Amino acid sequence: MADEEDAAYEAVSALGDPVRRRLYRYVAARPGWTGRDAAAEAAGISRSLAAHHLDRLVESGLLTTSFQRLSGRTGPGAGRPAKVYRRAEREHRVSLPPRAYDTLGRLLAGVVEEAGLDRELQAAARAAGRTAEPDTDPVTLLRERGYQPFEEPREDEHGSDGDGDGDGTTLRLHNCPFHALAEQHPALVCGMNLALIEGLLAGRRSAGGREWTAVMDPRREGCCVALKSKKNGS
Known part of the structure; x- marks a missing residue:
């Protein structure tokens, strides 16, 4: 220790x-x-x-x-x-005097998972996301919360994402703020995380009118959620 x-x-x-x-x-x-x-x-x-x-x-x-x-x-x-x-992948946490909020988080996640309260947790997370500053750029909100968003390079020369309902832009989230808990309770924490980001995005547009939608798209590194841009006015 x-x-x-x-x-x-x-x-x-x-x-x-x-x-x-x-x-x-x-x-x-x-x-x-x-x-x-x-x-x-x-x-x-x-x-x-x-x-x-x-x-x-x-x-x-x-x-x-x-x-x-x-x-x-x-x-x-x-x-x-x-x-x-x-x-580096290793986390560093400092609390003076020492605290054990990570232990509390693991205990609460375990209880929620055992009780099957996934939907209730997601509803609470989505509501919490909606309480963020209403006039703030959603990408700025994600950056302030430690997600470290970055634009993923487009794969084809036409800039299409292949699903026909976006403008081809994808934002990846380099950091998962809930990494330690997500490793132990992936379904619970990733579902909560998606709902939280959905709440943050609700009714908010980036500069230029770009609107984002959150999708579950886990990768080996970073956050399990990605953001896809919608066409303006869609």
């Missing part, structure tokens, strides 16, 4: 530097690997300074590293692989 607390304190202390916070937020929000040049440009600092801070974040367990050829080329003349970074 003490070792876990020490690791969490170390992670938090690493983010005390404002430059590291900017770098971490940028790298953590991206769905893939990030190179030093891109991170440095986003933070407005030199590449060498970005490298120093990024490696400090790795030492603290907040980021993980790999080596890739960022040009996408292979074979002779492709150049040496570059060091790249992405958010």
